Amino acid sequence: MKATLRATFAIAVFTLLIPVAASAQDGKLNLSFLDRLAERATEKQEVTLDEQMLRSVAPGILKPGPGADAARQALSGLRGVYVRNYEFDSDKAYSMDDIAAIRKQLSAPGWMKIVSNEEKGKGPNDWELQEIYFFKQQDGKSGGIFIINAEPGELSVVNIVGTFDLSTLGALGGVLGIPHNIGNSVR
Amino acid sequence: MDRELHDALQRKQAPDDLADRVLARINSGTQPQGGTQPARAGAGANPVLRWLAAAAVLAITVGGAERYYTQQQQAAETARVKEELRVALQITNNTLARVQDKISQPADARGR
Secondary structure: OHHHHHHHHHHHHHHHHHHHHHHHHOOOOOOHHHHHHHHHOOEEEEEEEEHHHHHHHHHHHOOOOOOHHHHHHHHHHEEEEEEEEEEOOOOOOOOHHHHHHHHHHOOOOOEEEEEEEEEEOOOOOOEEEEEEEEEEOOOOOEEEEEEEEEEOOEEEEEEEEEOOOHHHHHHHHHHOOOOOOOOOOOO | OHHHHHHHOOOOOOOOOHHHHHHHHHHHOOOOOOOOOOOOOHHHHOHHHHHHHHHHHHHHHHHHHHHHHHHHHHHHHHHHHHHHHHHHHHHHHHHHHHHHHHHHOOOOOOOO
């Protein structure tokens, strides 16, 4: 009886862990931890585009024209775009502890930190954090990127999933009317 | 010639039973024999065919409207995703620029 219970418990735990493991393997992070911060934000921009959405509208987005081929290549590699951008009216609206749950996910295998800047001043609200991580798939290809800029009163988080490089994203941005400089800063 | 024309166009009194005959024909629903209107044929003559034709027109109209609505929905969805993608890439661009600024500044310049 005890063994059966133990086996049932083990299966339940294993079942619960499967989505976490799958999520960790494709460069997609769980950003739901930021939902409570969103409630406190005075201004917020949230974008959640999964692979199905991106695929279904790709032909409509990419009209023939300059840069269309590069943009098509960029879009075909994307499997998800998740962005959270919050502004708060108080410097005490959130702390590093509020973003710890997200950063903890970046310790999973495959994630590599390539840029990091963490500053802590004397005061409790005198801190900031900038980090960029790349996710490397098991086949060695890039599977995603995570960018965070956290300052008192402002938080930006970007998680782009898929096989791409930042220069091809720049081409896609150009088609959408954004200057071709995405990724210039970290190349 | 003038005489013949005058006789032909001369006003004649209608037969006394003309009104009765016309009413009887209307009530019986029969077509006058040898009239100038040709007998209607095809779908109009058969009520079932008439209903089928109406149903076909309705189906085509509804189908066309549905297709138009679907296309409008698809266009709206494409525009929405395009705008969201534009916003996402804009924020990505701004965030990367912010990180670039921070890491390129000397620590002293940051006032810490």
